[in-house]
Amino acid sequence: MKRTYITTFLATIAMTLFLVGCNDILEEEPRSIYEPGFFKTEKGINGGITSLYAHLRYIYGQAYYYNTCLTGTDEATYAQSADQNFKVMDISGQGDITSTSSRADVLWGTAFSNINTASGIIENAAEIGTISDALIAEARFFRAFDYFLLVQTFGGVPLDLGSGELKFNTNPVRTSVRNTVPEVYTKAVFPDLLTAVNDLPETGRVTGGVTKTAARLYLAKAYLTYAWWLENPNNIPTYPETPRTDPDGHDAHWYFQQAYDIAAEAIDNPGPFGLQETYYDVNLAQNDRNNEILLYADHTETSEFYNGGSLTYGSGGAPDNFAVWMMTWNYTNITSAVDPAWNTVINSVQREASQDLGRPWTRMAPTIGVIENTFADKTNDSRYDGTFTTVYRGNWPKGGAGEAFVYNANNMKVYPGEPILTFLDEEPAGSIDYSNSTYKSNIGAGVLPGRSDFVVSPRGISRIVYPGLWKLGVYRTDNGGGLGQPNAGSTRPFNIAKFSELYFIAAEAAVKGAAVQAGKSAAELINVIRSRAGKWRWDNNGNAAKLEDHSAEMIAATPAVIDIDYILAERSREYYGEGYRWYDLIRTQKWADLASAYEIGGSNYGDHTPETITRNIQPYHYLRPIPQGQLDGLEMTEAEKAAYQNPGY
Numbered sequence: 001m002k003r004t005y006i007t008t009f010l011a012t013i014a015m016t017l018f019l020v021g022c023n024d025i026l027e028e029e030p031r032s033i034y035e036p037g038f039f040k041t042e043k044g045i046n047g048g049i050t051s052l053y054a055h056l057r058y059i060y061g062q063a064y065y066y067n068t069c070l071t072g073t074d075e076a077t078y079a080q081s082a083d084q085n086f087k088v089m090d091i092s093g094q095g096d097i098t099s100t101s102s103r104a105d106v107l108w109g110t111a112f113s114n115i116n117t118a119s120g121i122i123e124n125a126a127e128i129g130t131i132s133d134a135l136i137a138e139a140r141f142f143r144a145f146d147y148f149l150l151v152q153t154f155g156g157v158p159l160d161l162g163s164g165e166l167k168f169n170t171n172p173v174r175t176s177v178r179n180t181v182p183e184v185y186t187k188a189v190f191p192d193l194l195t196a197v198n199d200l201p202e203t204g205r206v207t208g209g210v211t212k213t214a215a216r217l218y219l220a221k222a223y224l225t226y227a228w229w230l231e232n233p234n235n236i237p238t239y240p241e242t243p244r245t246d247p248d249g250h251d252a253h254w255y256f257q258q259a260y261d262i263a264a265e266a267i268d269n270p271g272p273f274g275l276q277e278t279y280y281d282v283n284l285a286q287n288d289r290n291n292e293i294l295l296y297a298d299h300t301e302t303s304e305f306y307n308g309g310s311l312t313y314g315s316g317g318a319p320d321n322f323a324v325w326m327m328t329w330n331y332t333n334i335t336s337a338v339d340p341a342w343n344t345v346i347n348s349v350q351r352e353a354s355q356d357l358g359r360p361w362t363r364m365a366p367t368i369g370v371i372e373n374t375f376a377d378k379t380n381d382s383r384y385d386g387t388f389t390t391v392y393r394g395n396w397p398k399g400g401a402g403e404a405f406v407y408n409a410n411n412m413k414v415y416p417g418e419p420i421l422t423f424l425d426e427e428p429a430g431s432i433d434y435s436n437s438t439y440k441s442n443i444g445a446g447v448l449p450g451r452s453d454f455v456v457s458p459r460g461i462s463r464i465v466y467p468g469l470w471k472l473g474v475y476r477t478d479n480g481g482g483l484g485q486p487n488a489g490s491t492r493p494f495n496i497a498k499f500s501e502l503y504f505i506a507a508e509a510a511v512k513g514a515a516v517q518a519g520k521s522a523a524e525l526i527n528v529i530r531s532r533a534g535k536w537r538w539d540n541n542g543n544a545a546k547l548e549d550h551s552a553e554m555i556a557a558t559p560a561v562i563d564i565d566y567i568l569a570e571r572s573r574e575y576y577g578e579g580y581r582w583y584d585l586i587r588t589q590k591w592a593d594l595a596s597a598y599e600i601g602g603s604n605y606g607d608h609t610p611e612t613i614t615r616n617i618q619p620y621h622y623l624r625p626i627p628q629g630q631l632d633g634l635e636m637t638e639a640e641k642a643a644y645q646n647p648g649y
Contacts, residue, residue, distance in 0.1 A: 039124040039168070045131050048121045051114070052142040053208070054319075056297035057308050058110040059149075060579070061321030061494040063363070065106035068624065069579040071364055072615065074374075074595040075572060076581075079329065080464035080603040081362035086326075091615045098625060099649050104153055105627035106318070111146035116161055118143035120168040137199035141210045141218070144192035148222050151184040152583055155239040155623045155646060159188055174635035178644065180242040185226045193219040197262075202271035207289070208493075213273050214294040216266035217497055220259045220505045225587050227255035227512065234589040236622045239646050253513055260514035263506035267520075273499045275528070278535050279386045279574075282500075285355045285475030288492055292500060296493035297321070301476055313487050314359065320489030324472035326363040327577060329465055331392050334421055334454075335442045336406035336414065342439060348406050348420050349392045350399040353484030355473035356389040356540070365466045366577075367598040368610055371423075371458040374572050377557070378425040380550035382536045383573045389468035390423040390541050391453075398483045411439045412452035417543075419453035421445055423467045425541075427457050434460070434608055444606030460608040462601025469577045470540060500574060503529050508567050508588075522562050526570055530554040533573070564588055592617040620648025 038044035059065055064085055070076040071089035078086040078094065087094035088101045095101065121139040125131035143166075150157045155178075159165040162173030166188060179187070196215035204211050231252040232244050246255075276282045276292045289296065299307050299321050308319040316322060336348035351359065366388075375384035394406065394416050408414040421443075432446035432455060441447075443465055445454035456465060474490045503525045506514075510522040534554035539546035559566060571584055585591035596617055599610040623646045631641045 039120040040127065042128055042130055045121055045125050045128065045135070048117050049135060049138055051117055052121075052139060053298070054308070055110055055114040055117075055142075056295075056496065057299070057319035057321070057494075059107060059318075060297040060496050061299075061323050061490070062106050062318040063316075063323045063326050063361075064103035066323040066579055067326060067364065068103050068106075069582045070577065072595065072617075073581040073585055073591070074367065074598065075370060075576060076327070076364045077367055077598060077600060077613070078463070079327075079362045079365040079466070080462075081330075082364070086363050090613075091617055091621065092613050093616070097621065097649070099628040099631065099645065102625050102627070104624035105629060107149055107153055108627050108630060110318075111150050112161065115143050115146050116169055118146075119161075119166060123168045133199040134201055134205065137196045137215075138205070138210055140192040141196040141200065141215055144189045144196065144222075145218060147184055147188045147192075148218065148225075151181055151189070152225060152586070153624050154626060156180040156184055156242070159184065174633065176634060176636075176644065178240050180240050181226075181229060181238055182242065182245070182247055185222065186247050189222050190219070193222060202269075208296060208298055210295065211271060211273075213266050213269075213271050213499070214497060216262050217294060217499075217502055217505070220263040220266065220502065220509075223255045223262065224259035224505055224509055227252045227259060227509075228587050228589070230255065231512075232589075234619075236586075236589055236619050237647065239623060256509045256512045257514045260506050260509035260516065263502045263509070264517055264520055266502050267506070270499065275500060275532055277532075278537050279382050279533050280536070280538050280540075282498070283386060283471035283495075285473065285492055288475075292498050293493075293495050294499055295497040296495045298493045299489070299491045301478060301491035307489075307491055309489050311488050311491065312485050314489040321492065321494050322359075322489045323494065323579075324469055324474065324490060325359045325361040327365065327469040327472075328358050328360040329362045329365070329468060330360040331357065331421070331468070332360060333443050334392065336394070336408045336420060337439070338403050338406060340407055340411060342407065342411075345442070346396055346401050346403065346406065347399075348394045348396050348408070348414070350395050350483055351486045352395055352398060353474050353476040353479055353486040353488070355475050356392075356468070356470055357395075357486065358468075358474040358490070359486050362464065365463050365600065366461070367600050368459060368461060369598055370572075370576070371461065371467070374569065374576065380553045380557070381530075381533050381573065382550075383533050383576075384425075385536075385540050387469070387471050387576050388423075389470040389473070390425070391419045391543070392421040393417055393543070394420050395483075398481070407439070408452050409439065409441070409445075409447040409454045410450070410452060414452050422453045422455050422541075423461070424455055424457045427459060428455075432457055432460065434606065442605070444604075444608070446608075456608075459599075459610055460601065462607045463603045464605060464607070465601075472577060495578065498575075500529060504567065504571055504574070507562070508564070511562065511564055511567060522567075523558055523560065526562060526567070527555045527558055529570065529574060530558055564590065565594075568594065586622045589622070591622065618648065620646065625649035 072091050078090050088097050118139040125136045158176050159179045162169040200212045202212050314320050314322050331349050332351045334349045335345040338344045378384045405413045405415045434446035441454045476484045507522040507525040510516045531551035534551035536546045536548045597614045601607040626645050
């Protein structure tokens, strides 16, 4: 993977202005570079606003940043084909996270260029006189958005990029001073988001445009995160070092209350947003850009220009959306026989541009704990079925093979569309025969009596064979009945923020002591989400309609009094694999508690004996290192650079 570092804080933005592909959205002229004078025109302001949306593609869907958000948490570990970029993030003895190995550089390099663009828009728009407050509020939203990401990831970061705090910089600068965490929140994040809440419309200016509801979600989440930072329950160090006091004189409880109140207000005043009827519908590709999604990095299959990348082959770099490849194992190695003696075999599951399949990279894998514990209830709760691909079905005719059927487990016939390999929901009553020799699975799967599909149980998953991530899977409408373009980056939008998170934010704040409104206790808020999770309309595992409502059972299983651990478990069930987890665990300081050990099988086919792996998560890991490329570009003494870097790196 090619790396890009920000070595100076520049006045211009060397970012190609890719446009999103929906109707009625951001139809401005693209530019490869912005000079300062460009922002003094209405056309320049509009082009700058477009680039604020386009920059999301350089963060979300970028697989190596995605890796930093998940690998090393209780949601994911490295998989069989992982390189060091993934292994070091696991903190399990495969290498150290350093200023050169951490891929948080993806965020650093993208965010500061975007912040400077936003500042240029904010400073110049008022002078033009024809730019609405609502349009300027979009720039304020994105400046706060990026600073919020940066302060969570690195601690305090610079507010002065060379021309003064929150000023548009017009000259290359080779020195930098980091502000403290409270300064970043109280000078940048909170004021910009408060203005955005006030000035943004309820309905987006364009399809996918930021709104009052999106601003409320991020303001509530920023208040929540800052409240945890002030409380600091496990004495996690901050940097630059500063007292855990608020410049405005508020304590953690005040901020928890603000988080609750703003999230509750957004729930009560949703505008055009709301919850989808079923969890399945939230992530169904045919239902992308639904009213539960508040913000996304957009892509399209209709145009390479508007997609921001090739429609036929993925580059393995931004702005492609290629994150889902990382947790897709190489299912294309599965073979079945064309004759009962197994003299000739074919690859019965071909690489296809469909939501359940896609391009395999085998870089990241779920742990056994995810399958057994996070998603323990697979009967009532639809979220396991709506998250993973657990059945791999024969599609060999789409690849040109003419066989009407193939021989599979127990030498039984399997027809196109039927299961070739199934990841079982539970451990079977009888033992799985993984050692069958006559009709042996070439990828180490086992057989059960009477079943034509090979099987792997939850405790049999490994770094090389595991359920895929359906919810982020690719989708194309131009496959023409064939395999389509599975090697291209996903042309689906990458979802960044969902309306459902408002319920989690309010519930978490309530658990932390915020006074609650009638009908909005922590348990009541979580039960809105759990009730929806109990409603089924489709069964991915069975590939059939499933009209069942288990919301009553889901609510009955919710504890009367819930705690932070329960909130985090529910968040993982709701947002598994979407890139939330590291931020959730560092916010609540539960990372070491929940992710210090995990189970998974080895890296070879047939490895079905779980290994217990321990992680050495240290307090300094709660911040990522400042990228080495940034340090190398600073004209400062080595002592000053050392002081600029986060401790421990």
